[in-house]
Amino acid sequence: MTTVAVKPATMAQALTRALRDAMAADPTVHVMGEDVGALGGVFRVTDGLAKEFGEDRCTDTPLAEAGILGTAVGMAMYGLRPVVEMQFDAFAYPAFEQLISHVSRMRNRTRGRMPLPITVRVPYGGGIGGVEHHSDSSEAYYMATPGLHVVTPATVADAYGLLRQAIASDDPVVFLEPKRLYWAKDSWNPEHPTEVEPIGRAVVRRPGRSATLITYGPSVPVCLEAAEAARAEGWDLEVIDLRSLVPFDDETVCAAVRRTGRAVVVHESTGFGGPGGEIAARITERCFHHLEAPVLRVAGFDLPYPPPMLERHHLPGVDRILDAVARLQWEAEG
Amino acid sequence: MTVMEQRGAYRPSPPPAWQPRTDPAPLLPDAEPYRVLGTEAAAKADPDLLRRLYAQLVRGRRYNTQATALTKQGRLAVYPSSTGQEACQVAAALALQERDWLFPSYRDTLAVVARGVDPVEALTLLRGDWHSGYDPHTHRVAPLSTPLATQLPHAVGLAHAARLKGDDVVALALVGDGGTSEGDFHEALNFAAVWQAPVVFLVQNNGFAISVPLAKQTAAPSLAHKAVGYGMPGRLVDGNDAAAVHEVLSDAVRHARAGGGPTLVEAVTYRIDAHTNADDATRYRGDAEIAAWRAHDPIELLEAELTTRALIDAAAVEAARQDAEEMAADLRERMNRDPELDPMALFDHVYAETTAQLREQRALLQAELDAEQEYHGEQEGGAR
Secondary structure, three states: OOOOOOOEEEHHHHHHHHHHHHHHHOOOEEEEEOOOOOOOOOOOOOOOHHHHHOOOOEEEOOOOHHHHHHHHHHHHHOOOEEEEEOOOHHHHHHHHHHHHHHHOOHHHHOOOOOOOOOEEEEEEOOOOOOOOOOOOOOHHHHHOOOOOEEEOOOOHHHHHHHHHHHHHOOOOEEEEEEHHHOOOEEEOOOOOOOOOOOOOOOEEEEOOOOEEEEEOOOHHHHHHHHHHHHHHHOOOEEEEEOOEEEOOOHHHHHHHHHHHOOEEEEEEEEOOOOHHHHHHHHHHHHHHHHOOOOOEEEEEOOOOOOOHHHHHHHOOOHHHHHHHHHHHHHHHHO | OOHHHHHOOOOOOOOOOOOOOOOOHHHOOOOOOEOOOOOHHHHHOOHHHHHHHHHHHHHHHHHHHHHHHHHHOOOOOOOOOOOOOHHHHHHHHHOOOOOOEEEOEOOOHHHHHHOOOOOOHHHHHHHOOOOOOOOHHHHOEOOOEOOOOOHHHHHHHHHHHHHHOOOOOOEEEEEEOHHHHOHHHHHHHHHHHHHOOOEEEEEEEOOEEOOEEHHHHOOOOOOOOHHHHHOOOEEEEEOOOHHHHHHHHHHHHHHHHOOOOOEEEEEEOOOOOOOOOOOOHHHOOOHHHHHHHHOOOHHHHHHHHHHHOOOOOHHHHHHHHHHHHHHHHHHHHHHOOOOOOOHHHHHOOOOOOOOHHHHHHHHHHHHHHHHHHHHHHHHHHHHO
């Protein structure tokens, strides 16, 4: 048997490789943020870039998120493609005004004359024992802002492929990196990274007939684990990885729900005002007559992200997902 | 006997040597705003430049009165007049080379027009037919920024990018006194100084942030003093003295272009009109204050200098007035035409590639417009 030497690689390594390849391919790509230079980022995602491309292309900025994103706007106006790092989810909040008042609307404001090809990398989500302000799931804020793409990988291949696409995009992309998957390994060949589906396309990670789990980012492996566990109950669960929250892939999601008639949306973000509400509404509007049960949500509780010693009670786990699936069955029988 | 006494006399180690990274003295602004008109320095000013400044001031004043009149006719949703501040805006535009960039705030339409932007396109935002009417690249003018001070980091980023590319481009960013309290002001100045970006910040201190006076805005000795903390020079200038503002800004632009880094310029001026046509300025300031500033009018200051030195005559003054009238007549005439709006264009510039969701919403609006047209068609048919 002949096999290509495909070593296990982590998501963090794939992201580094994507940045490096993007910078090598396009001299207008600039990486910037706090600690991205000599330190290589607190998660080491920008490791080695300053050494290889110089400090002008991988720049340690002053500690100021609005300033990082605001100066990136001016750099994009002058023809560069800035990739900014926000270090941690809740650290991005000072940059919200730049993101919402300028980054998201500059194309629209100028009738397409001034597009801003900026990638905003935001490590997000919990599960790593981070203290306050280090575990937020802020995707709903970004989703609510027209003009932004909101993307989040769950696999090593997607981490590479989606980041390359985000950097190449002529629109601003909020690139949400699930912190807890940074060290998750997968077999992946960095010399020949496989092509992945484009931004805006969801993929079926596991086909199934009983019900569809719709999820993204850090919850994808949890849902796959739940699907495995569900086999014991005789349930054949399908798992859809959204990959992109904006644009949203109604087609793939609705096709799946029409097949199974049952759907559970799973994410770490709060349920109230969270992405799951929007997704459930879209499914209900489009697939109502195919549904055997109401669309359920398994989400983080509606509370500020809990302290690390309690976060396991907050995060949607396998049991909570299976309970929801059980409720789907009950609803169908009842 | 204490533990320390047992070990002998306690001698704390001295801290590592410390010294300020920059001598703050050369960065400090003058105690008095710099002036040229009516002083000996005026003799050194270029007569052609003074005449050009004058023509632009007169046009600017007329633009302000015409635009304010258009708000009363309902042709503009709102207009923030810059009457009294014309010298700052005109000097801002004239201190730049063609390849340089201007980053205006919403009150800076005169600077935008003086850069060559069509006077009607400069008002698109305020008329309400689109957010930015002009192509920023054509005259290198960023869109008028409504949020305060948020355009300042853009100026820094653009100047930084230009320098990385090897272009000797300077960015000039305009902000008001109120804007200096915003976080983005701080972050922009700090980035600019750390990166030694070729950018000039011009604060038009017109006395008020809507109704809040400068004394309630800052406790700093002057806004120009803020520069020292960032490690860049601060300059204080009489904002109603067009020659002085032009000289100070030109110096700062030259300094930036030569690699000397950023400068913060505070122009002390006054907003003669209310914040906008929707504001009642009598609630927060008195007539005496306004009268004192009216006596220090930027147009009269420059006209007096030019007349005294026989650089213009009555005919030239009349010619400038006539030119401004023609500009106003053209502005009035074109603003009184209803803009042609295509509602479908709402969907054209959200993303490079329209999303499936926006395509659906586009179809919905199209159907609504078709139904509207059909209804109007039937109404007209019935009338016949």
